Amino acid sequence: MADSTAAAAARGLTTTEAAFIEAAQHAGRLYIHQPYELYSEQNHEAWQRLFARMQPQWRRYANPQFLKGIDSLCFDASQVPRLEDVNRFLAPLTGFRAKAVSGYVPAFDFFDCLSKREFPTTITIRRADRLDYLPEPDIFHDIAGHVPMHTDPKFADALVRFGNCAHTAARMAADAPDPEEKQRRLTSMIKALARFFWFTVEFGLMQTPDGVRAYGSGLLSSYGELEHALTAPAVQRYPLQMEWVVNQGFDYHHYQPLLFIIDGFDHLFALVDELERRLAAGALMYVAPGAPDINDADASSFLRAE
Ligand SMILES: [Fe+2]
Numbered sequence: 001m002a003d004s005t006a007a008a009a010a011r012g013l014t015t016t017e018a019a020f021i022e023a024a025q026h027a028g029r030l031y032i033h034q035p036y037e038l039y040s041e042q043n044h045e046a047w048q049r050l051f052a053r054m055q056p057q058w059r060r061y062a063n064p065q066f067l068k069g070i071d072s073l074c075f076d077a078s079q080v081p082r083l084e085d086v087n088r089f090l091a092p093l094t095g096f097r098a099k100a101v102s103g104y105v106p107a108f109d110f111f112d113c114l115s116k117r118e119f120p121t122t123i124t125i126r127r128a129d130r131l132d133y134l135p136e137p138d139i140f141h142d143i144a145g146h147v148p149m150h151t152d153p154k155f156a157d158a159l160v161r162f163g164n165c166a167h168t169a170a171r172m173a174a175d176a177p178d179p180e181e182k183q184r185r186l187t188s189m190i191k192a193l194a195r196f197f198w199f200t201v202e203f204g205l206m207q208t209p210d211g212v213r214a215y216g217s218g219l220l221s222s223y224g225e226l227e228h229a230l231t232a233p234a235v236q237r238y239p240l241q242m243e244w245v246v247n248q249g250f251d252y253h254h255y256q257p258l259l260f261i262i263d264g265f266d267h268l269f270a271l272v273d274e275l276e277r278r279l280a281a282g283a284l285m286y287v288a289p290g291a292p293d294i295n296d297a298d299a300s301s302f303l304r305a306e
Pocket of ligand 1: 137141
């Protein structure tokens with residue numbers, strides 16, 4: 001028993017190795033607390049190294065609102081952040097809060113959380129000896145990549161509107177004449193929503209007075225891809241066009257070869273509005289097939305919402 005306790009402690013809250021997370025998932029608990037005492041020395045070391053090496057990259061390639069956000073969150077560079085500390089600084093700015101989760105949040109529930117200004121947040125962290133290898137989200141991606149953007153009121157308002165889009169999609173699917181057609185419409189609308197989210201919130205670029213900068217969290221939490229996204233000649237960067245984005249598949253196993261640029265967060269808000277209008281008009285029920293795949297958990301989360 002002492003041995004297994006010691007082994008669990010050594011694994012700490014490492015992504016895919018955390019006994020605490022396995023137990024929560026096994027018990028069906030999605031919303032959890034952050035058991036801060038379980039983070040191991042290696043977990044804190046991973047945070048420290050990830051945070052330190054991003055500093056020069058952020059200064060060169062991140063948008064100004066992100067840099068301001070990082071400052072206002074007062075992170076301790078040497079330790080995994082406590083969500084309650086993050087929220088103490090974040091909530092007064094925009095009402096957003098990081099909310100600990102044990103794993104994947106089905107699409108509707110994820111967007112619905114955003115509409116309530118709650119951000120489902122992974123609490124595990126990648127291994128200290130594999131800083132670049134990251135098939136799953138971790139706390140560095142969620143807290144250092146996403147949350148600084150949530151300090152900006154305009155960005156935060158745009159994020160809330162994704163929740164409205166999800167409700168509209170659920171309503172539009174409910175009008176289908178039969179269950180098969182309902183499933184088909186839903187798959188198309190969730191695909192459109194997921195693609196738009198991917199090419200904006202996760203991998204978006206924006207114009208700033210100093211040139212093009214990143215605001216997408218997938219870029220802002222990736223040491224290698226941030227620079228690549230903004231400087232590699234092979235990356236195609238185009239002004240965001242709604243008709244293109246909702247029909248464009250993507251592959252999350254590789255650096256993104258195609259990225260879209262917005263003018264700012266007023267523009268982003270207007271685009272999410274436009275997305276909702278198209279959903280409500282029934283114009284996104286036949287988007288192009290392709291990635292991402294919409295799994296059963298995602299589809300049924302929308303069906304439950306009707
Ligand atoms: Fe993300």
